[in-house]
Structure formats: structure tokens, C-alpha cells
Amino acid sequence: MSHETENTNLQRRAFMTGAAGAGFAVASLAGATRAQAQEGGSQLRDFEGKTAIVTGAARGIGLSCADALAARGANVVLFDVAGQIAEVPYPLATQGDLNAAKAQIEAHNVQAITIKGDVRDMAAQQQAVTAAMDTFGSVDFVIPNAGITQTGFLEELSEEEVDLVLDINLKGVIKTIQAVTPILRQQNSGRIVTMASVTGRMGSQRFPVYSATKWAVIGLTKTTAEALGPHNVTANALCPTLVRTGLLENDYVLSTMVPGTTLEWEQFEGFAQQMHMLPQGFYGPEHVGNVAAFLCSDGAAMISGDVLDIAAGFNARFPA
Ligand SMILES: NC(=O)c1ccc[n+]([C@@H]2O[C@H](COP(=O)([O-])OP(=O)(O)OC[C@H]3O[C@@H](n4cnc5c(N)ncnc54)[C@H](O)[C@@H]3O)[C@@H](O)[C@H]2O)c1
Known part of the structure; x- marks a missing residue:
């Protein structure tokens, strides 16, 4: 097989598997300097020499974002609380999860640093930013992803419960963006991909404060796109629907979705299937990671201030 044919095949396979970013990455593929064969298929390495900071990276969507970036060659700072926050009523990631995440990222022949922090x-x-700069010399991709969920009608929630979700889901994202902004401005480059939610696009009476934080994350993302656009930094928000992670697959959520009953996962799965237009219930976090990687790629250079639903067609019901 000629070198040229081999490269064309590698690019076609990466495109068809979505490994290059949910099928959008034609421009990125064209601009890629090389594709590298890896176990299980081929993979672009267009992020080599780049550095990502991902919060909430020990598992779930954050880990999938880190993995999708590392698979394309980025070094990653994995930031996670990696321990229980007493007020959160379901298990968060553990130190073991964070260690396993580091090993998973390093398997892509990149470097990973873990920061255990809230x-x-x-x-x-700021420690995460300093670690990225001292070790790798840049901060290219920022994924403020860490978040918790909370269910309950608004009038049932105590002030402490409200504050907990605001402090993590909104102020946590504000702090991530504050921490990286001086570096991104100085570099005159960078990509920020925030993790909102479909509940940030519509009302959600069972998740009222959570929903409010996700609307706010979208507003914050648009403001960031406006503020940092002149510094060549893009900022976009992702809005997944129902992703199979520890945030939803836990006794707390299953026992509070329908008051007075505890759902089996299969019943919850049925709900997800009814919600989505595509024949899909809960989907895997890699579907979010791939889109985050696309938004960090050259192919997405002109996309900023945008809100991208990853909703298996549920958003077909939204007004344009
Ligand atoms: N799972 C879904 O269906 C879904 C849908 C839409 C949006 N989201 C959003 O995606 C993001 C990731 O969620 P996930 O589903 O992967 O959940 P998850 O619970 O599996 O992962 C969240 C990670 O964040 C960490 N974390 C939590 N609080 C933290 C804190 N204060 N400081 C540092 N780390 C902290 C946890 O330890 C965990 O590793 C969240 O912002 C969530 O709101 C999830």
C-alpha cells in the first residue's frame, strides 16, 4: 500500500468511526500533519504538544473528554475532588478512580498530572494551571466539567442545598475560567468547552437549581466567548441529555426521580429511550468527549459562543 493511500484510509476510518469528532472534522482531517496507527484502529495525533486541563476528570464525561484529547496527543491535567463531599448524597469519584484515569490517559503515550482538589x-x-505551565508550558484546552446533581422541588430545598449546587456547578466553573484567563490571554490562543446540560435549555422542575446553574453556565460561556474572542480564544457549551455515568446511576437519583418509589435502572433506561428521537436510551460519555475534542480541533476554529446539544434528537423539539 502506498504511503498516500494508507493515509487516506486512516483518515477515512477516523472519520467514519467518529474518532475525529462526531463526523465534523473534515477540515481538521485535511489539515492534520500525520495520522498514527494505534491498537484498535487509527487515530489522529493533531493535539501533540498541546495541554488540556479537565475538571471532574476522574470518571464519566470528564474522563471521556480527557481521553478523547489524549488519544489525539494532548497532555492532560486531571483535576478532581477524588473523595466524598459530605453534603453530596451519592458517591463521587475516589482516589482509585483518579489513579485509574491517569493510567488510562498515559496509555495514549502522553503525560498526565493529577490534582486532587475541589x-x-x-x-x-490555580495549582492546576501552575502545574500545566511548569510541566508542559501552555494551557491549550480547558474543560470546566466538574459538577454534581441534585433533585427535589424548589420549595423543598434548604439554603445549604441550594448553595452547594451553585458553589460547585456555577462558581466552580467561574473559578476555572478565572484561573486560566490570564494565561490564555497572554498566549493569544485557547479553547474552552464548558459542560452545561439539556436542563440548561429548558425548565426542569425536578432539578431546579441544577437547571439554573446550567443556564448560567451557558451565559458565562457566551460572555467568555465575547471577552476572550479578541485574544483568539473560543468558548462553547455542550448540552448532553442523559449520559450513563455515576451522576445518574446511583441510589439517590433512582429513588428520587419518582417520589415514593425507587426506579430500577431498566425503567430509567426506558424513560431515556422515550425522550430521545434516535433509537437510544442513555448513551456513553465518549459521545460527549468526541464532540469536546472536535471543538478543540482546527476544524472548529470559527465556532465560538455556541451551544451544542448532544441530545440524540431530543432537541428536535426545541425552537430553533
Ligand atoms: N450524566 C449526564 O446525564 C449529564 C448530562 C448533562 C450534563 N452533565 C454534566 O456533565 C458533567 C460531568 O458529569 P458526569 O455525568 O460525568 O458525572 P460524574 O458524577 O460521573 O462525574 C463528575 C466528576 O466530578 C467530580 N467532582 C464533583 N464535584 C467536584 C468538585 N467540587 N470539585 C472537583 N471535582 C468534583 C466527581 O468526583 C466526578 O469525578 C457535570 O457538570 C454534569 O452536570 C451530565
Whole structure:
């Protein structure tokens, strides 16, 4: 097989499997300097020499974002609380999860640094930026992803419960963006991909404060796109629907979705299938990671201030 034919085949396979970013990455494929064969298929390495900071990276969507970036060659700072926050009523990631995440990222022949910290702690967030700069010399991709969920009608929630979700889901994202902004401005480059939610696009009475934080994350993302656009930094928000992660697959959520009953996962799965237009219930976090990687790629250079639904067609019901 000629070198040229081999490269064309590698690019076609990457496109068809969506590994290059949900099928959007034609421009990125064309501009890629090389494709590298890896176990299980072929993979672009267009992020080599780049550095990502991902919060909430020990598992779930954050880990999938880190993995999708690392698969394309980015070094990653994995930031996670990696321990229980007492007030959160379901298990968060553990130190073991964070260690396993590091090993998973390093399997892509890139470097990973772990920072055990809480996004509510500005000093910890700055530590992640300092680690990225000292070790890798740049911060190219920022994924403020860490978040928790909470169910319950608004009038049932205590002030402490409200504050917890605001402090993590909104102020945590604010702090991540504050921590990276001086570097991105100085570099005159960078990509920020925030993790909102479909509940940030519509009302959600069972998740009222969570929903409010996700609307706010979208507003914050658009403001960031406006503020940092002149510095060649893009900022976009992702809105997944129902992703199979520890945030939803836990006793707390299953027992509060329908008051007075505890759902089996299969019943919850049926709900997800009814919601989506595509024949799909809960989907895997890799579907979000791939889109985040696309938004960090050359192919997405002119996309900023945008809100992208990853909704298996549910958003077909939204007004344009
Ligand atoms: N799962 C879904 O269906 C879904 C849908 C839409 C949006 N989201 C959003 O995606 C993001 C990731 O969710 P996920 O589904 O992967 O959940 P998850 O619970 O599996 O992962 C969240 C990660 O964040 C970490 N974390 C939580 N609080 C933290 C804090 N204060 N500081 C640092 N780390 C913290 C946890 O330890 C965990 O590793 C969240 O912002 C969530 O709101 C999830």
C-alpha cells in the first residue's frame, strides 16, 4: 500500500468511526500533519504538544473528554475532588478512580498530572494551571466539567442545598475560567468547552437549581466567548441529555426521580429511550468527549459562543 493511500484510509476510518469528532472534522482531517496507527484502529495525533486541563476528570464525561484529547496527543491535567463531599448524597469519584484515569490517559503515550482538589477552591484551581505551565508550558484546552446533581422541588430545598449546587456547578466553573484567563490571554490562543446540560435549555422542575446553574453556565460561556474572542480564544457549551455515568446511576437519583418509589435502572433506561428521537436510551460519555475534542480541533476554529446539544434528537423539539 502506498504511503498516500494508507493515509487516506486512516483518515477515512477516523472519520467514519467518529474518532475525529462526531463526523465534523473534515477540515481538521485535511489539515492534520500525520495520522498514527494505534491498537484498535487509527487515530489522529493533531493535539501533540498541546495541554488540556479537565475538571471532574476522574470518571464519566470528564474522563471521556480527557481521553478523547489524549488519544489525539494532548497532555492532560486531571483535576478532581477524588473523595466524598459530605453534603453530596451519592458517591463521587475516589482516589482509585483518579489513579485509574491517569493510567488510562498515559496509555495514549502522553503525560498526565493529577490534582486532587475541589473546584470551589480557587487556590487548587490555580495549582492546576501552575502545574500545566511548569510541566508542559501552555494551557491549550480547558474543560470546566466538574459538577454534581441534585433533585427535589424548589420549595423543598434548604439554603445549604441550594448553595452547594451553585458553589460547585456555577462558581466552580467561574473559578476555572478565572484561573486560566490570564494565561490564555497572554498566549493569544485557547479553547474552552464548558459542560452545561439539556436542563440548561429548558425548565426542569425536578432539578431546579441544577437547571439554573446550567443556564448560567451557558451565559458565562457566551460572555467568555465575547471577552476572550479578541485574544483568539473560543468558548462553547455542550448540552448532553442523559449520559450513563455515576451522576445518574446511583441510589439517590433512582429513588428520587419518582417520589415514593425507587426506579430500577431498566425503567430509567426506558424513560431515556422515550425522550430521545434516535433509537437510544442513555448513551456513553465518549459521545460527549468526541464532540469536546472536535471543538478543540482546527476544524472548529470559527465556532465560538455556541451551544451544542448532544441530545440524540431530543432537541428536535426545541425552537430553533
Ligand atoms: N450524566 C449526564 O446525564 C449529564 C448530562 C448533562 C450534563 N452533565 C454534566 O456533565 C458533567 C460531568 O458529569 P458526569 O455525568 O460525568 O458525572 P460524574 O458524577 O460521573 O462525574 C463528575 C466528576 O466530578 C467530580 N467532582 C464533583 N464535584 C467536584 C468538585 N467540587 N470539585 C472537583 N471535582 C468534583 C466527581 O468526583 C466526578 O469525578 C457535570 O457538570 C454534569 O452536570 C451530565
